[in-house]
Amino acid sequence: MSSDALPSRVEVYLDGNDDPIGIYQPPARFRLDTEDLEDGPHELRIVATDRSGHCGVRTIPFEVRNGPGIAVDGLKRGDVVEGALDLLVNAYGGAYEENWEPARAETPAPIPTWAWVLFLGAVAWAMFYAARTWSPSPDMAGSPTFAQWTGEIGGDIGPGPGGTPSADGAGAALYRTSCASCHQTNGVGLDGVFPPLAGDPVVVADDPTRHIEIVLYGLQGEAIAGVDYPTAMPGWAQQLSDVEVAAVVNHERTSWGNDAPTVTPDQVAQVRRRGSR
Ligand code: HEC
Structure with a gap:
């Protein structure tokens, strides 16, 4: 690789804007302040141009979440539903929250079925085992x-x-x-x-x-x-x-x-x- 092939310029774009949010000489270190961005999906596009005018493009989709996290129980992405739904919605710990309580981050979901199956299986095995090994006194x-x-x-x-x-x-x-x-x-x-x-x-x-x-x-x-x-x-x-x-x-x-x-x-x-x- 000759030094001519080294990129001479890096432009950084956000969300399909035509105006770059920054133009740098590589290697470049810069700061992206997400607090100015809306929560949700975004895309960073980086265009590097070398001295001979060739471009390299890299896009990086990412998601900003400065607001509180959201958990929903009772409706999943792509669920097929009908009638009335009972939903449980929890919101926890945003980036601006000073005293973050882990307890509030735990959505009180019902005990999942597999946990019951596992539990009952263990109990059944214990009873079987006890019945097999237990020999009563005369x-x-x-x-x-x-x-x-x-x-x-x-x-x-x-x-x-x-x-x-x-x-x-x-x-x-x-x-x-x-x-x-x-x-x-x-x-x-x-x-x-x-x-x-x-x-x-x-x-x-x-x-x-x-x-x-x-x-x-x-x-x-x-x-x-x-x-x-x-x-x-x-x-x-x-x-x-x-x-x-x-x-x-x-x-x-x-x-x-x-x-x-x-x-x-x-x-x-x-x-x-x-x-x-
Ligand atoms: C419903 C009451 C009853 C039950 C229950 C009963 N027996 Fe008897 N048993 C009798 C009677 C009544 C006789 C005597 C019958 C006769 O002499 O004609 C007898 C007689 C006997 C005899 C004979 C004694 C002899 O000297 O000839 C033996 C042994 C005996 N029973 C053992 C048992 C055993 C073992 C059981 C339980 C598995 C049992 N019995 C349950 C009523 C009963």
């Missing part, structure tokens, strides 16, 4: 409210450690919801109406077959220890799974001073396969 699992709840959502009544359904926990809960109304929580039954299970020969027998059979298929019109019971013991084959029957049977076999061998869900399944006598 005390709690045995409480009527909790037993009801696990019953409703088909809670995990799986085998405890060692493959035997736990006698407390699930078994106690099932007993409370399904059996205690007749045989009573403490297993003593009701004199002449519902037989006691504490110390009952069937419940404490080493062979659990009869115990399982009665729980699965019920019992009616059979004297127990010389007492006739007028009502029937309902069968539970339809309502309870093998795991659940084993759990409640084991609860009876190990509660109220009973100390009989416990059963596995497999043993219940065997009795079930044979069907009612």
Whole structure:
């Protein structure tokens, strides 16, 4: 580039005016006072001419905003609208405002939908996670409210450690919801109406077959220890799974001073396969 090619003159125009607002020798530093301009879009046009008379032109559109900023909620550029619109208009912090308060610059917009979606998603995940990881203490699992709840959502009544359904926990809960109304929580039954299970020969027998059979298929019109019971013991084959029957049977076999061998869900399944006598 020879020195001849260097621009020798720079003219600066504003908004399509034919009269330049300044003519300078490059490199030029000049000041554009926007306070004389109206707020809104403007255009600066710079024309540089070199010694050989060639022109270079550069236009720079810009926007002046000396007045307060304006925020509108409820109507966006290009929205298609009909009927009446509720708009929220806020104006904040112009260039001339001395004490600018950030709080006033925040347009009180409604919480955007995506924020709700995110929030609800987080809550749902937290509940799912809590439900998956929460294992209640035996005390709690045995409480009527909790037993009801696990019953409703088909809670995990799986085998405890060692493959035997736990006698407390699930078994106690099932007993409370399904059996205690007749045989009573403490297993003593009701004199002449519902037989006691504490110390009952069937419940404490080493062979659990009869115990399982009665729980699965019920019992009616059979004297127990010389007492006739007028009502029937309902069968539970339809309502309870093998795991659940084993759990409640084991609860009876190990509660109220009973100390009989416990059963596995497999043993219940065997009795079930044979069907009612
Ligand atoms: C509606 C009341 C009622 C409910 C609920 C009930 N039972 Fe019974 N149960 C009886 C009656 C009545 C008998 C005695 C029937 C007979 O002797 O004919 C009985 C008998 C039994 C026996 C036999 C005792 C024996 O010595 O022969 C066992 C075991 C038993 N129930 C366990 C259970 C279990 C476990 C549950 C819960 C899953 C349960 N019962 C729920 C009323 C009930």
